[in-house]
Amino acid sequence: MSVGALPVPLADSYPVPPLHEGAGHTGTGVALGCAALGLTTGFVDFIGDDHPGTLVRERLAGSGVDFRPLISPHGTRRAVSLVAPDGRRMSFYDARDPAELRMPPEHYLPPLRRARHVHVSIMNFARFLYDDIEALGLPVSTDLHDWDGLTDHHREFALRSDLVFLSTAGAGERIASVMREILHEGRAQAVIATAGAGGAYLLSADDRTPRLVPAVVPPGPVVDSSGAGDAFTSGFLYGRLAGRDLEECARLGAVAGAHACTSRGTHTDLIGREELHAALGPAPQATVTAAPGAPAGQLLRPTPP
Template sequence: MAAVPRIGAGLRHEYPPGGASPVRVPRSAKPAMNRSASSLPARHRSHASATTEWAEAEEALAREPGLDRAALTRQSAWRTDRHAERKTLSTQSTEQSTLDVLVVGGSGVDTVVRVESLPVPLADSVGVPPIREWVGHTGGNVALGCRALGLGVTFLDFIGDDLPGRRVRERLADGGVDFAYLVSPTGTRRAVNLVDGTGRRMSFYDARDPGDLRMPRGFYLDHLRRARHIHLSITDFARFLYDDIAELGVPVSTDLHDWDGVEDHHRDFALRSDVVFLSAAGAGERIASVMREILREGRAEVVVATAGAGGSYLMTRDGGRTPRPIAATVPPAPVVDSNGAGDAYVSGFLYGRLAGRRVEDCARLGAVAGAYACTGQGGSAMIGREALASAQV
């Protein structure tokens, strides 16, 4: 099978940033930030208190620049952990019934530069249309896409105490995603994406994340227990959640993006997930053998290789050795930007899976969602449940 550029290939290899204080931004947190903790509903008060303590630490730094930021960060982390431990059983019970998808890792901000063609000719200076910034990245897009389809979503990640991090928080709150995060001292992940006139893109990814941090079990374990499904981005810290996920028996998916079938970083994700997505472009002519290897060596029930305008390909554990083609969907409007289309495919597929649809139907739902995403800039076009249903898959 010839390599075909993927519509929404997320050419991002993500690793964990530095860690610090855990903070939670519930779906209604945006207006709540301007209210006192005592005026909030009971289920949000501990989160508001944690946010207040972080703000107090920042004020202390402003008054006395000589204070140790790291010490204040550790103190804020300890206090916030204490708040998290005091959640009531009734709150846990309420949230239990609504958490369809837990997404872990992969938030950030894209700077999108429109160019005439790719690759860009070598030149000292090139005039371009207005440069735009969009919140997204693979985990953020999957979380927002699933939420747009009406699923209950919680998103866990590291972000920076910086302007991009604030934009991530605001975008997720606007999209109705329940976001809990750890503050990274190295800042929020960024990418610069060059997008040509056909919507193809080339991404320059800045992970800026130290590789030695781990997400604390006390931060994520309750979320794992509540989730119907878990989606792990290929951030390095996420691989260390697999043991707990396996013990709990919760289904898990991942997106390997442009994995060539060789690079070692992706292997844990490939072999320890129940549903595996990857780009057909990464392995090229070898994509079928890579899909077979994932099924043979790992625990996957289904492997999906996306090929952009070439559609996608399915292999299942009981479905033979030849990838089954799924036709691409024609976008409902002109293609503007392929950023986020692959993530939208994942969201549509998971929506179908959680609804009990056949795997072929899930892939078709993913294709519809991915095509729809290409009609807006920066992954901003996210299909809703009614529009997806109208596709009559």
Template sequence: MVPRQAAYDVVVVGGSGVDTVVRVGSLPVPLADSVSVGPIREWPGHTGGNVALGAGALGLTVALLDYIGDDWIGAQVRERLAEGEVEFAPLISPAGTRRAVNLVDAAGRRMSFYDGRDPAGLRMPRDHYLPWLRRTRHVHLSIMNFARFLYDDIEELGVPVSTDLHDWDGLADHHREFALRSDLVFLSAAGAGEHTPALMREILREGRAETVVATAGADGAYLLTRDGGPTPQHVPAAVPPAPIVDSNGAGDAFVCGFLYGRLAGRDVRECARLGAVAGAYACTAPGSTALISGEALHAADRIGDDVA
């Protein structure tokens, strides 16, 4: 495949798949032989797909490079990305398309059972990804193992790169290279808990990142930059415009809002506020279907300015 656009705002690498969402009364689920639940739904997306779709909904020109299976699950991914007008350049993995089963309680909280299934030796050929990397303003790497092997070429091209470590506790080796070789790092405070500020400082100290953002759900987010002092700045959570239904994809939406602001030249705190607005919006519909538009993001941002 060859790129269809002369230039891209964001190229996302890795992280597509399908979530099977099961709504339960509470978490953890009581031990029982059988539990009655509501309708079980399948939502194509996953972290890379969600970032690509969310960035596209904001009006950015986006491409997604990834491996999927030659299976009915992969067909769902293709269809969803086509509906979202995301340029998708997939390669076929013999292991099939990634999946997850997500339990979601009445408050919208989730517990995910993730089946990554990529073979350890999977690699993306340079002649597949380089044409897109040469045409983009920004690269976002999902933490698929094969994606780490793109860093040398990304650095040589001088393209800014971000990643989302999700619930990294600071110990698992898989995440470390992504943490230390990205210019912009996102993570969830759920992984490191009270050690999150120390982990953010470690990423800045040991790696190349200029900015680290830790999302904290209803508590908002925390922002740390090289020139902002040792204490992370708190960014309040945005108020969702409708009742919370499902937190699937909220962190990915935060990334989209932040990147949208960054590519528009906004300062990092404004970018984080845009991320908070997009993340709150994502919680108002099932699965990862609530994708905020650029117009709605700007309108909510103006309301936030008025409230402040």
């Protein structure tokens, strides 16, 4: 919902423009973004037999995403986002999944075996997929969002992923040390920290300090930053699967993230491959070997709707 300012002034009631309901969580965002860029994309998750679950199904229908949901008796996870006139936003997340929720292997293993890259969101049930992902020898990425480098929930995701995305919002001035910790203590090949209009920071094994990847000027006025991080991840993964180097992948992510800020709502206007190429030029020729029988660019992500 649109609000006049953040933080919202204290009041008994606060008039706002008409509310918008839609599928806007990180899992759908990365899946939709990758599919819009031409990647063959699979998506497994829990949703509820409820109105929000119907919104998720409707948003993914016809998108090119192979969506394979399981029905959770606890309902569909949801969030309320407040968006200021300058595009900044604050989300209130309803993490209703119980700690004991698990996804049965017979549901996720078939698409895993067809994948050549897996993107895992930080849902608790998703951490139990890592052993199977590693056994299949698949590269994996994750998004820690605003991790402060301290909260235990995120740590396993951070240390068991090959590409780690997060924002600078949680760690603040400690972000460089958090990035180094992820790189040195885990299996990550690269850590990417997004900083909104400040660009992004890239740290790989070849770097002594994080490299700044400048922000891209959006192609229109900034109206809503919701989903910009998911778009960044999609652009980066697209570049990675095309064989581009890490810095160019981050530039692709920056282009996709900037594009996402120019439309209201979350994941409502997704950048396509032609627009991405127009911003950075044609991709270099590269050979990428897929798993036997895997469609080119197959992605699987156990993530929230």
